[in-house]
Amino acid sequence: MPSLGRLWRRSIQARVVTSTILLSTLVVTLTGWALLRDVADGLADSRRSTAISEARSGFDYAQTQLDAAVDTETSTQSQVLTQMVDSLTRSRGASRTYELVLEGPLLTEDGEVPIRSSAAIDPDSLPRDLSDAVRSGPGTFWRYSDLALLGSSTRDASVVVGSQLRAPGSGDTYALFYLFSLADQQETLDLVRRALLLGGIAMVLMVGGVAWLVSRQVLDPVRLARRIAERYASGNLEQRMHVSGEDDIARLSSSFNQMAASLQSQIRRLENLSRVQQRFVSDVSHELRTPLTTVQMASEVLYDSRDRFDPQTARSAELLKRELDRFESLLSDLLDLSRFDAGAADLELDLVDLAQVARDAADDPVLERAGITVRLVGVEHPAVVEADPRRIDRIVRNLLANAAKYSQSPVVEIRVAQNDESVSLAVRDFGVGLSGDEAIRVFDRFWRADPARAQGGTGLGLAISREDAALHGGTLQAWGRPGAGSEFILTLPKPEGSAKHPPLVSVFA
Template structure:
């Protein structure tokens, strides 16, 4: 049998109530929830405080209930004993009266009232003829003291005294004085039998329990103050103990943070506890090992940088000699046989490639050694992109389109390095674009300028994209290269972007092409900025994956993204 559905109206009311609770509790509980999730000390103190508070509350309620019951029981028993004593004394006076003296019955009633007043600890006394009895002219039907008692006697108590199965009955009541002041109390009722046919009278004695209520209020205040003091004391105690217990953890966290920030000499002090001391010793041994390994790696890195730099410089001299010899042979090609001419052409091409490789190695060694200096000048990046693309168009059969959407205002950059980045990106797009169109987009915002190079070539997998900026890495080493290359182009391009305070990113999917995006800030003091161009192409982000292989790839996205430069945009 399926579960009955909740009514729609109830569901909407529940949702409104939940939203109101979230709106109310978020400003109050939001900061505490964050501290609760991020601090073990806060969780420990909160749980300890709640458990302690619950225990104190249970103990306080138990003590208050016990004291209240004991006080009330004691005061009630005292009132019953007092009332029984007064009733017995009054009945003795009545029994000693001469029944033949009917005229003295009124004096007897007054004497009984005075005897009860003298015998009882209370002055609230009410003597009245029982219900359903004939009137007796010689005797007044009522003799009482304050009216508050007569108002407090209930019909239930009167009926119980009338039946008289017990010597006396009591009832908890509330007395209201003439000034409307309310006081708790007890009324005890019993019966008095008068002689000479005068009948039976009910005796009610009221006992004011205001003093007991005040005593109970004093006990309540004392318990509350004691509970508050205990909670405060326990809270301070838990806080101190938590600080002591969690101190080694804070020291370990601070030491690991310092070690992670580069302070290789940071060590964890001993805490004079066998378990934490084992942790400290193990952590310090690990830090010593890491420091030794880092020192070895630094030395190896310095040696590698020096080796690359020295080898690059040392190869300059023989390379210059080979280049001069190649130039001489190239000038005498007409005197050589056809096979020798081809060898000279190959030699010249390889000498140029070797020289490019040496230049890239020297550039990488400068970055590794941290000796790179920028020669900045105001540069129009749109014109720079046009120059680079114009120089590379003759080397490609692909359609290369430049879309200047912004970036016309000159910015201070090292034009040689930016030109090298764009040449590398466009060259890679030509190399892997499968002769399909290439789009170079330039755009800007108030903080940054971006250049994106999009191709619809073979693309890369996510694993390949993670290594595309590694040195000497190729996604497919078996592919034929059109423009040559050293394998250091993208690595140098990323370093060139970083030295400008920018970043170089890539998006790529197998069969959908690639998109490289360069973003640089407009000024050196801008450290927080957003790229004006998306990294993931619009047609991919919108889910439009049209794989038209007829040469007009993704023509709809092409036309959709073409638009004039934004008016007034830098």
């Protein structure tokens, strides 16, 4: 069942063919039922009309026989009627399609009505309401019934036609019934039913085959387009669809090829632009490194000698030293980003205890200078992962530096948790917080939530931290709420584990 459900969800052709077969089956069934009903009604009406006409002729003949019998004795009339029944049943011979039942005289002294019949007919073959109608007065009456012989379990549909006879000599009344079998009509109906069934099955199979063939002709190019699109998604942009003819599918294939060529051109242009940009950043960073080192050495000499300068020159030396340090940090960050962009960043893996990293980070002098109290949660037990110690330490210190510079929070909480698959380290503050859009953009390069309260950062720390986390196969996510603080959660997989199910969930999530 799961495989059938998966086939139904994934295959348009299966849904089209199945739906077509079901709908055509419904249409054929309803049409066949209507036709069969009309044929059955037509056969029954035709047989009923013939039966009534033939029965009336028989009733007239029987009444003539009674009129001709001048004897008024019941026994003599009974003999005449018995001969009449034999005469009527012999008149058709082997081709006779009816049976006769004669009841009467209807009024006898002992209340019993004699019955004569051309065969051993079950009394239940005569409908009770028909017998009552015939006994009530003159006229010809008919009903549908089932004809059964005594000792037989089979019952055949039949038309029963009855009428009252009167003996003029004695005044006795008799009821004569013709039972016309509908076996021939039933055989014809069965033949029509089989023909409709076989024709309906053939029609459904033919329609299903046509639906399969048509859907295949339509969907094969779509499937080819899907496979080619999957190759495009995997980076193979050289594949093209085969264009044959001038119909809609051919135009779709042509448009698809044009789109692929345009995408390939745009991607190549962007790749070239990205390579030029990466090369420019890397070259500029390297080219600036040497003069920066020289200038920084000179600034350190001036900084160390600032006590011998006048106040204005000493302050200038301090500003020069601080800005050169910031410039060096910016160059270092740009070099790291250029390595990430070029795919040249690598890891020096070792066993790292994130609980110990959290304890060490709590003594960061940046937090102490900002007057921030650190609260540690879940650091009592080791939480070991295989990672690059330098990069993990940089991620945590970037998060703490970000909290110290921008959160305006008196307390920072560091939590560590783990499960069988991964380890999470969360840094939460209780300051100004982040809105939903800010939590998404906080990892963008050179982005600040409020440039007016920037405090000298490069705007690259969180971007580099996220790249470091992704390099380990982990995640770094941000949540926040204005006025309630913000929280950053670093999740790293354990060996043979995954970061898809982090052990920590943000309080703002």
